């Protein structure tokens with residue numbers, strides 16, 4: 001399986017997964033022009049996309065889909081029913097949807113897909129476990145608290161894209177309104193650096209080779225803080241062999257193969 005993240009954070013999210021002849025795009029949270037520019041720069045041809053999947057209906061995960069769908073009308077759009085309805089209302093994209101039930105695995109080409117619920121303040125947010133014959137990719141961002149299905153999926157991961165949104169002290173000291181601070185730190189908000197590290201400590205995924213920290217807040221986090229917290233967790237579980245990196249909002253990631 002191969003993974004490229006085109007950008008991660010509150011200004012836009014999208015990543016591509018390739019296995020055999022299947023190319024999946026997860027979320028479409030940049031303008032279509034920006035997304036296609038980043039894809040092309042990474043050698044990923046937008047016309048080759050087999051399917052688009054969505055985690056949830058927030059703007060930073062779906063804002064490019066109306067134009068992408070116009071340009072590539074035959075590419076199916078996968079989401080659970082509530083998320084598809086909400087994205088259709090938000091973007092006007094009414095057709096092309098393939099609705100799945102959260103918790104019921106399905107296949108797209110060479111990839112088996114399993115969606116699990118995560119607590120977040122959108123219509124019906126999910127994370128995903130993508131598997132082929134060789135490996136499994138876990139993706140969960142925009143997550144208030146890690147639930148049992150999250151832990152179960154992470155335990156199977158070869159590669160994980162995990163939210164490490166904010167440093168709790170930087171969030172508390174920021175000049176953001178109290179209501180927004182409470183939303184971010186709440187049960188339906190975003191996972192902090194410490195939450196992400198505790199999750200990895202608890203699950204200690206036995207097959208994990210690569211761990212990518214995602215959706216870092218620009219004002220309330222810094223890559224070195226997120227990496228430091230996670231490095232400590234990996235040390236605690238004696239897994240300093242895991243390759244660790246923080247994803248960026250503006251720059252596409254390296255190409256990961258696992």
Ligand SMILES: [Zn+2]
Pocket residue numbers: 009010013058060061142215
């Ligand atoms: Zn988001």
Ligand SMILES: [Zn+2]
Pocket residue numbers: 056058120122142
């Ligand atoms: Zn969100």
